[in-house]
Amino acid sequence: MSRKLHFSAILFLALYLFVQIAEAALLRTSGRGSRSSNFSQTFYYLDNQHLNQVGIKEASYTNLFANSISKTVGGGGRGLGAVPNTCINGYTQSDEHDKDQEINYLHDDFNDGKISQTERDQGIDKLNFDLYGEPCVWEFEQGEALNMFGFFSLFFDTQDVTYDVDWFVDGKEIAGGGINTTGDLATADGQIDKGWVTLNSAPIFDLAPGDYAVSVNVSIMSSKGKFFWENRDPSNPAGFEFNPTCIINDEHQPYIDALEKYNNYLYAVADHAADPINYPDPGPIAPPNPGDVEPAFEICGHPSIDFTSYDESFAPTLFSSEPEILRILAASADPQPDTNPVTTPNPLSILLLGLSTAFLTRRAKNSKK
DSSP states (O other): OEEEEEHHHHHHHHHHHHHHHTTTTOOOOSEEEEESOOOEEEEEEEGOOOOOOOOOOOOHTTTTSSTEEEEEGGHHHHHHHHGGGGGGEEEEHHHHHHHHHHHHHHHHHHOOOOOOSHHHHHHHHHHHHHHHHOOEEEEETTTOOOEEEEEEEEOOOOOOOOEEEEEEEEEEEEEEEEOOOSOOOOEETTTEEOOEEEEEHHHHOSSOSSEEEEEEEEEEOOSSEEEEEEEEETTSSSEOSSOOEEEEEHHHHHHHHHHHHHHHHHHHHHHHHHTTTOOOOOOOOOOOOSSSSOOSSSEEBBBBTTTTTTTEEOOOOOOOOOEEEEEEEEEOOOOOOOTTTTTSHHHHHHHHHHHHHHHHHHHHHHHHO
């Protein structure tokens, strides 16, 4: 009898856990394969007071961007995803090469009669699964509002930078995208970090049951500053010009011309005072004094340079995620008529019943000893 009670407790607990898992909108698996490379990309945001027409002012550059906000996407990893970053199982080209080499070994062993075809196929499946994994899936019922979120690594956390977030389902834009600016949020599907992308859409009734591709784009922009970057991709390296790039200062020559007019007027006044007969009065209206501070002849700054061409390299400001899976299920049947809440067990009551049953089971065992 005690074994039956114990099995009932386990059954009730399992039902409770099933109810809780079934309510989750994100079906987590072992992650999805995404190739990366062994390089990093660092983005910098500097406000206008530390910039000029060419790039970063010398003072800010020599201080190692002390006044900047920087974000790095390391190891060639993705900076934006339509799922949490725990769903991404990254791998490098080297990892893929090693996997292919192991598969070749399996083929050799099969050809040499060391392993069976089943063992070879199972080994290949395991190697592919270990590297690529399976995708996490956003799952909703037909007509249900889509509430999704994904990671974004380039949130600069300043009011000077604005973000435009666009979500797409099979290429169709879905309204309701934004950035989480309220701090880390705990949800049933995992934590939404500050700066991550979110989608809280109105119900979409035109999505039939099936699997769809969901992705997200983010644009960053600022009228109060500028973005720079360093890219360590060997095929497209970008960094800062060590010797600053310089251009002629448009304010220099007008200052020289104005100063010459002003000094000529002063000379004419002095000459007329010394010899009014031979030097005419220049008149009471003097040209404006441009001041004693002469603008620099050149304006210099440190821009990002593409080292393959040594042209200025502008930091990307539009980011796109890889497509993920959105699964729409058929809408549930109409709910049953309301029942007496006293006689209808809820998940909490199921849990409590299971725990109490387990307690009584243990107590019954102890009483027999």
